[in-house]
Structure formats: structure tokens, C-alpha cells
Amino acid sequence: MMDEQALKARLPDSVAARIQTIKLTDGTVTLVLEASGLDADNRAGLESAVKQMLGEAEGVSEVRVAMVADRAPAPPVAPAPKTPRIIAVGSGKGGVGKSTLTANLAVALARMGRKVGVVDADVYGPSQPTLFDNKGAKPEGRNEKLVPVPSRHGVPVLSMGHLVEPGKALAWRGPMAGNAMAQLVDAHWGDTELLLIDLPPGTGDVQLTMLSKFKPEGAVIVSTPQDLALIDAQRAANLFETGKVPIIGLVENMSGYTCPSCGEVSDPFGKGGVEDASEGTGIPFLGRIPLAMEIRISSDAGSPSAAGDSAEAEPFRDIARKLSDWLDAASKSEAAVSKENA
Structure with missing residues (x-):
């Protein structure tokens, strides 16, 4: 057998x-x-x-x-794209230079080697397409998400100014504006590691949508030295504090004007008010930016001052270095907490 x-x-x-x-x-x-x-x-x-x-x-x-038969090995799964860190740049009122600061900080950080993108969340008054000289460019769509518009300064940008016809007014209610901002943030940012969000003035629906859906890691508050602007800036700071978003610091813009003819320095908006507010609140003071014709000209030309090496670029670079240091410190702190919890 x-x-x-x-x-x-x-x-x-x-x-x-x-x-x-x-x-x-x-x-x-x-x-x-x-x-x-x-x-x-x-x-x-x-x-x-x-x-x-x-x-x-x-x-x-x-x-x-x-x-x-042995099953064929499953194809490797591409890692999910890393969500960029978000820093909000806000102010209590319009016209204090928040968009100019955002663009210059982005360019300065990019020159320092950081992979930075900019979201222009001011859906009613977008400025970033002008500041980055990519007006008229239209973002592509991929898998139902937008692809940011490149700029010649190495900073990808998304703005409502890229999606609507130039000069066309948007008659949107608040929730529509908040949803538009969400689409700009939730885009194909690729290897971008840091997003600077240029917020609209005030504390409205766009800010509330951001806090609920894309909570920033920190916020920079911009103000001119005058009392009225400082009162509004304090409201913006209070909103972030209520949302448990750390205030990285305060920036005083339009601080001092040097006459190009006689060299005399005047202070049409006052001086030192933001620094005094910093001392009174304990919020760090990041620096002041002068009211300079060269900054206005370079902004209108789509070439932020921080892209060059002029004297006007130095205040932006100095603030960018402080922001970079804050980001590094925050990363180390987060890593230490994760290690303790492991």
C-alpha cells in the first residue's frame, strides 16, 4: 500500500x-x-x-x-502629503500693511531655505497677485483641489484674485467667504512646509472658519502706531487667544517716514505705540517697518522688498528670522512632548 x-x-x-x-x-x-x-x-x-x-x-x-500562488506584493502606498504648518497674519483693521508684511515675510523665509506658500484669505480685497506679480494667472484643478500659482520668488500663492476677473466685486455672504478660504488652504501645496495666511481685517467669518478647520500654529498681529489701529489689533489678538492660538508677536508698520529731500524723520502715524502695547500685554514685539516710498514702489511692481538686499529689506528679514526661530522652538517643544508621551 x-x-x-x-x-x-x-x-x-x-x-x-x-x-x-x-x-x-x-x-x-x-x-x-x-x-x-x-x-x-x-x-x-x-x-x-x-x-x-x-x-x-x-x-x-x-x-x-x-x-x-503567493499573492503579488501590494503596490507601495504613497505617503499622505504632509500638512503645512500654518501661520496667520492678521490685523484688526484694513490698510495697516498686513498683506505687504505677509508677502515680504514669505520671500524672506524662502530665501532662508524654508518652503513657504501664501494664502490670500482676504476674499473681498485680494492683494497677493499684485504683490507677487502673477495677476491674471489661473490655478489649475487636480482631483477637485486647486494647484497654487507659482511666483518668480519661489513662493506659491493662492488668492481669490486668481479666480475672479480683475476688478470684479464679490457680493458674498460670510459663510461663502469662509468656504472660499477653506478651498484655498486645502489645496495641492506639494512640498510646501509653511503656509502664511494673509487674513482679511477684522474678526469675521473667514477668521472663524480658519480657527475651526485649519487652526494656525501661531499668529502675527500687524498694526500702525495710532491708537485706533491698536484698539482693533487688540481685538484680533483676543480672537486668536480665545481660539488658543499663540500670538507670536506684534509688528509696528508705517513707523516713521524719512523725507527723501531733507532726510528729516517724521511720524505721521505716531511711533512706539505697538511696542508699548507689547510691553503692556506681554506679547513679544517683533519689530517695526518704516513708511518708505521704496517699499510702496516695489510692492506695486510685484517685487517685495525682501527679494533684494536694500535697506528696506532688513526689517522684513529681521522679523522673518524671529519667526523662523519661533517655528524651530515650537518644533522642538512638540518633539519633546511627543517623546514624553511615547
């Missing part, structure tokens, strides 16, 4: 090597063969040959063959 080993010995070595299990019960032989690398014709031929060779053995009345 044949046993399993004797049956296995009747098969060629190449076939025997494929046997995973073989069992003889009441004249019935059941085999499981490993069939990786064989196409349908080869599998059929192998099954037929095994049945013939074992069916001729003494005491075998039936041969049953099952074939299995």
Missing part, C-alpha cells in the same frame, strides 16, 4: 518541490501545489501530469489537485 512519501517519490523533483501538502485517505490523494510563476496553461498541464502519475499508483482511485 502506497503512503504519502512513496507517492511524492513518483513525481519529478521539480514537481515535488511545489508540494505544500499531500494526503492519502481511502484511495483518494489530495495535493496542494504551489503554482507561483505559472500561467494558466502551465497550471493546467501540471495538474494533468500529476493526476496521471499518481493515478497509476497502486491503491489510488482518485487524485485531487489544488493550486495556490
Whole structure:
């Protein structure tokens, strides 16, 4: 009477090597063969040959063959794109230079080696297409998301100014503005590591949508030195504090004007008010930016001052360095907390 080993010995070595299990019960032989690398014709031929060779053995009345093949390895899954860190740049009122600061900080940080993008969340009065000289450019769509518009300064940008006709007014209610901002943030930012969000003035629906959907890692508050602007800036700071968003610091813009003819320095908006507010609130003071014709000209030309090496670029670079240091410190703190919780 044949046993399993004797049956296995009747098969060629190449076939025997494929046997995973073989069992003889009441004249019935059941085999499981490993069939990786064989196409349908080869599998059929192998099954037929095994049945013939074992069916001729003494005491075998039936041969049953099952074939299995190792599953092909699953294709590698691309890692999910890393969500950029978000820094909000806000103010309590319009006209304090918030957009100019955002653009210059982005360019200065990019020159420092950071991969920075800008979202122009001021859906009613977008400025970034002018500041980055890409007016008229239209973002592409991919998988129902927008692809940011490149700029010649290496900073990708998304703005409602890229989506509507120039000069066209948007008559949108608040929730529509908030949803528009969400589409600009939730875009294909690629390898961008840091998003600066240029917020509209005030504390309305766009800010509330941002806090609920895309909570920033920190916020920079911009104000001119005058009391009215400072009151509004304090409201913006209070909103971030209520949303548990750290205030990175305060920036005083339009601080001092040097007459190009006589060199005399005047302070049409006052001076030092933001720094005094910093001392009174304990919020860090990041620096002041002068009211300079050169900054206005370069902004209108779509070439932020921080893209060059003029004296007007230095205040922006200095604030960008402080922001960069804050980001590094925040990363180290987060890593330390994660290590403690591990």
C-alpha cells in the first residue's frame, strides 16, 4: 500500500518541490501545489501530469489537485502629503500693511531655505497677485483641489484674485467667504512646509472658519502706531487667544517716514505705540517697518522688498528670522512632548 512519501517519490523533483501538502485517505490523494510563476496553461498541464502519475499508483482511485500562488506584493502606498504648518497674519483693521508684511515675510523665509506658500484669505480685497506679480494667472484643478500659482520668488500663492476677473466685486455672504478660504488652504501645496495666511481685517467669518478647520500654529498681529489701529489689533489678538492660538508677536508698520529731500524723520502715524502695547500685554514685539516710498514702489511692481538686499529689506528679514526661530522652538517643544508621551 502506497503512503504519502512513496507517492511524492513518483513525481519529478521539480514537481515535488511545489508540494505544500499531500494526503492519502481511502484511495483518494489530495495535493496542494504551489503554482507561483505559472500561467494558466502551465497550471493546467501540471495538474494533468500529476493526476496521471499518481493515478497509476497502486491503491489510488482518485487524485485531487489544488493550486495556490503567493499573492503579488501590494503596490507601495504613497505617503499622505504632509500638512503645512500654518501661520496667520492678521490685523484688526484694513490698510495697516498686513498683506505687504505677509508677502515680504514669505520671500524672506524662502530665501532662508524654508518652503513657504501664501494664502490670500482676504476674499473681498485680494492683494497677493499684485504683490507677487502673477495677476491674471489661473490655478489649475487636480482631483477637485486647486494647484497654487507659482511666483518668480519661489513662493506659491493662492488668492481669490486668481479666480475672479480683475476688478470684479464679490457680493458674498460670510459663510461663502469662509468656504472660499477653506478651498484655498486645502489645496495641492506639494512640498510646501509653511503656509502664511494673509487674513482679511477684522474678526469675521473667514477668521472663524480658519480657527475651526485649519487652526494656525501661531499668529502675527500687524498694526500702525495710532491708537485706533491698536484698539482693533487688540481685538484680533483676543480672537486668536480665545481660539488658543499663540500670538507670536506684534509688528509696528508705517513707523516713521524719512523725507527723501531733507532726510528729516517724521511720524505721521505716531511711533512706539505697538511696542508699548507689547510691553503692556506681554506679547513679544517683533519689530517695526518704516513708511518708505521704496517699499510702496516695489510692492506695486510685484517685487517685495525682501527679494533684494536694500535697506528696506532688513526689517522684513529681521522679523522673518524671529519667526523662523519661533517655528524651530515650537518644533522642538512638540518633539519633546511627543517623546514624553511615547
